[in-house]
Amino acid sequence: MSDNYITITTVGEIVKPVEVMEKVILWMQSKEFVESELTDCIISSKRKGYKPGKNHVAAIGYDENILKWKVCGVETKAEREVFNACAFTAMTKMECPNCGRNRFEGITPLDFFTDNCTKEQLELYDNVFPEFDKWTNYENATLTCPHCVTISKIDDYKIDSSISFSNFGLTFWNWPDLTVDFLENMKHVIGREINRINGHI
Structure with a gap:
């Protein structure tokens, strides 16, 4: 099976990306979009991610039973990166x-x-x-x-928007989509314009 991803980055770099990331994760946890503990649920041998929470369907609009996949979590990166460079x-x-x-x-x-x-x-x-x-x-x-x-x-x-120069990125592994309301609320929490990248590996 190939894995799909949606990566949300800020448009350009932001000040204090680690603090902003913590703020976004706390917001997602408070809404139960993701779980509170880090687990092995992303494509990485060195990092862990946040599994979908009880209310994750509210973020995607419909139930696709993404919990059936081992890779179904949210990956966080709060350091400088050319996001999605592998698709260039x-x-x-x-x-x-x-x-x-x-x-x-x-x-x-x-x-x-x-x-x-x-x-x-x-x-x-x-x-x-x-x-x-x-x-x-x-x-x-x-x-x-x-x-x-x-x-x-x-x-x-x-x-074009398939590549993003940023120091803030959230990757949703195998989530089918993200609702407009979810993205607008996330943008409000971040306090910055965001860029959405869709892809698969």
Whole structure:
């Protein structure tokens, strides 16, 4: 079975992410969306998560019996990360903050997924990952636009919502959906705009 996930991040970094995370988890526990104890319920050999609580159905709108899965918990991360970087491909739109053109303009899905890209096109893609790592490690992370040759910070690029530069992330493993009310209430608790990422592994 493949595992699905919904990751909620803040739009950009926040001050005191650990404290904000604790606040959000306490809110979720008070509403019984998640249990109070950390258990082995996420995809990680080093971390634990929070299993769905008695009232988790109120957060997803309908009962999908997610408790039947071993992986069904909520994972917390309150440190700098390029969330969902493993899903990054040359099909991810990445617009230069100076000229607005897509870094991967001209690369087709057929070319990318059948190894028909030129060496130069592959370098445009491959060169992004070391900068992701630099950004995560608080180092100077920049890219040179292939169109206007401007050097810009990587987190100034406009990237579609499948990728998020943040220091706050909640991943709901195998939860089928999250209601609009739940997300609005979470945004209120966080006090910041949020980004939703859907994916599977």
